[in-house]
Amino acid sequence: MSRSYLHCPPRCKPAVIVHRLLAVQQVASPTADRPAPELSPEQLLLRAVAEHSDTRDIAVAAKLAPADLRAALDQLFADTGAQDTTQLVILAHGWKLLTAEQAHATRNGASQ
Template sequence: MNEPKALTVPRPRAGHGPDLTRTVVPPTVPFFPLTPSEQQVAECLLRGLTPGEISAEVQRSITTTQRRLRFLRYKTLCPTRCPLPVLAHRLLASGKVTAPDTSIPAPALDAGEVQLLRALAEESTRSARACAAGLRLADLAPALDALLHKSGAANTTRLVVLGHSWKLLPTEQDHTRRKGASR
């Protein structure tokens, strides 16, 4: 897989010193391959399981499962405490895992619902999701509930996975063209 090149971005100068630069890496650049246990946890996550359910499925403690989720966040350059739908999106967009086949047909979503799905997948905080979806913060939860009901998804993580299966969410190439990454 071809990895996008790192960009050198100028930073503001402090005083009269030389220009300081920093390296910006696109958000979905894979640094390390997944271990078999991380792959197993990722596949459970894509099925919409919670960390507790993943622990039971892989027969490991919740602490071990949370550690593996932390490593998955690190390897996909997710924020440390990003929600599971964002992690699932990064795993799928980076190509580290593939979206499972689904028998659920794609519902007819309007532009606002697709925008909300994308905000759910890419934004780490409620306020950022609401802003990206063009909603007031108070309207976010009811809009997500309506989208979950319309799509037939059990939870928001599963909704993001279905969004990838339906080709409604961007791939790695689309991310490299974005001007900024959600944090």
């Protein structure tokens, strides 16, 4: 499977590639080993991390100031128990927080 099929630019981050693979169902969605945490405001950040690679693009998509991104990500990691953005995306798919329909609607939004 090529990056172009997944609509992933050459320099996109692993989290974006994993999200696309799961979204187009080329890889089976994981099963959640624990219940999903409450993530109301953080869901914008979760989607932004899954769809963008560039730090500024993630911040803009999450409606955050770029300077606030690191602290927001750290809080999201703490809330979800994820160690990094790739694990965060995998957990989110297991919790059905990132669905294939949502990804299809925005699949051209990945940035380098």
